[in-house]
Amino acid sequence: MSSISELYDVTWEEMRDKLRKWREENFRNSEQIVDVGEELINEHASKLGDDIWIIYEQVMIAALDCSRDDLAWSCLQELKRQFPDSHRVKRLAGMRLEALERYEDANKLYDSILQDDPTNTAARKRKISILRAQGKSSEAIRELNEYLEQFVGDQEAWHELSELYINEHDYAKAAFCLEELMMTNPHNHLYCEQYGEVKYTQGGLENLELARKYFAQALKLNNRNMRALFGLYMSASHVAASPKVSAKVKKDNVKYAAWAASQISRAYQMAGRGKKENKCSVKAVEEMLESMQITMS
Amino acid sequence: MTQRSLRTASRASIGCARVKMASSFWKGVVGVGLFALAHAAFSAAQHRSYMRLTEKENETLPIDIVLQTLLAFVITCYGIVHISGEFKDMDASSELKNKTFDTLRNHPSFYLFNHRGRVLFRAPEQEPSTPSAQALPSNPLRLRKLENYH
Numbered sequence: 005m006s007s008i009s010e011l012y013d014v015t016w017e018e019m020r021d022k023l024r025k026w027r028e029e030n031f032r033n034s035e036q037i038v039d040v041g042e043e044l045i046n047e048h049a050s051k052l053g054d055d056i057w058i059i060y061e062q063v064m065i066a067a068l069d070c071s072r073d074d075l076a077w078s079c080l081q082e083l084k085r086q087f088p089d090s091h092r093v094k095r096l097a098g099m100r101l102e103a104l105e106r107y108e109d110a111n112k113l114y115d116s117i118l119q120d121d122p123t124n125t126a127a128r129k130r131k132i133s134i135l136r137a138q139g140k141s142s143e144a145i146r147e148l149n150e151y152l153e154q155f156v157g158d159q160e161a162w163h164e165l166s167e168l169y170i171n172e173h174d175y176a177k178a179a180f181c182l183e184e185l186m187m188t189n190p191h192n193h194l195y196c197e198q199y200g201e202v203k204y205t206q207g208g209l210e211n212l213e214l215a216r217k218y219f220a221q222a223l224k225l226n227n228r229n230m231r232a233l234f235g236l237y238m239s240a241s242h243v244a245a246s247p248k249v250s251a252k253v254k255k256d257n258v259k260y261a262a263w264a265a266s267q268i269s270r271a272y273q274m275a276g277r278g279k280k281e282n283k284c285s286v287k288a289v290e291e292m293l294e295s296m297q298i299t300m301s
Numbered sequence: 302m303t304q305r306s307l308r309t310a311s312r313a314s315i316g317c318a319r320v321k322m323a324s325s326f327w328k329g330v331v332g333v334g335l336f337a338l339a340h341a342a343f344s345a346a347q348h349r350s351y352m353r354l355t356e357k358e359n360e361t362l363p364i365d366i367v368l369q370t371l372l373a374f375v376i377t378c379y380g381i382v383h384i385s386g387e388f389k390d391m392d393a394s395s396e397l398k399n400k401t402f403d404t405l406r407n408h409p410s411f412y413l414f415n416h417r418g419r420v421l422f423r424a425p426e427q428e429p430s431t432p433s434a435q436a437l438p439s440n441p442l443r444l445r446k447l448e449n450y451h
Binding site: 029030031032034035065068069070071072099102103105125126129130132133136137160161163164167191192193194198225226228231 | 393394397398400402403404405406407408409410411412413414415416418419420421422423
């Protein structure tokens, strides 16, 4: 089997930079991380210097995803040898136990970390993940709420809580979590868009209008967000089709929906430019937009 | 995705060597600027002590020392700006223009491992040994499917 560097003609620096990019942007492409990282560890360990420890951590977590327990064990051993009393390494050992579904042992390990250091956020988050893995979502939600009362600024935890609430179909509380995220990240179009989706799911006239406004805000922040464009089209169509609105509001929303539809067709046309099937795909988009029209029954 | 991205990275490797040479040029520029600054400082101190010796305390610094100080300062600043790395956009939302939903929901501190990857990626030699009691809680669907065949 040829190595990654031969297959793709890359140097070890590029592989290391790629791994760093995946690590910083939260990519979970574990197969690729295991392939690239394993080769870096086996062939280029001496050249990596101190970077190698964080690569060990990244590869270990990816190996747990890919069921490569041998690789995970060897990475863990290297890290234990280098950092014998580290809480971070203990957390990795706990994650390995979780992957093997030995949840009681993992819980004991995390409890011992928390006894040593009650402010350790990583161990608390892993305990919440154990509850979630065991399917006890209401307890996970409760624990996560308690965690967030103490550590209010933890963006990841707020987003995780919003996801837990969405899974429980508690959209009002999920919207609250997303509002917290939007307050601290006002320039992030993805949170605006997700909030609009939650409001749209809740339904009802005020929520649909609110959803339309947040989809518009997401588009203002990033005019290439296709999901927000579709969301704008759907929410404006819904409001226009609702029997409770005044004629002026109806007219405005029909205008918004028409604008969104034209933007969508234009985006698909631009994307399909230069390709042979452009005509058929444009026609398909128009048919799709027509079929999505809300008709009053 | 890796194929294309690693290939563009390999094309950047030629540029990488050029960048390394360029950064040592700018480091040289910063060094020259700092040296000129130190030289101007020493000249000014020497001028001050000469003035004290010849008792002409009211003469101002000669203009070439002043010019050298200012020029050295500007060169050092310019060199440091080039060494210090990429500039970020002032518009906070422009960085996020390329961010997609693929990675939005990945929270590394909350990763779960009880997904089908644990079973799908298992090596084929291990499979005959898996229908044991410990495998039951993790893949009940698979074993139920096997049982239907009997």
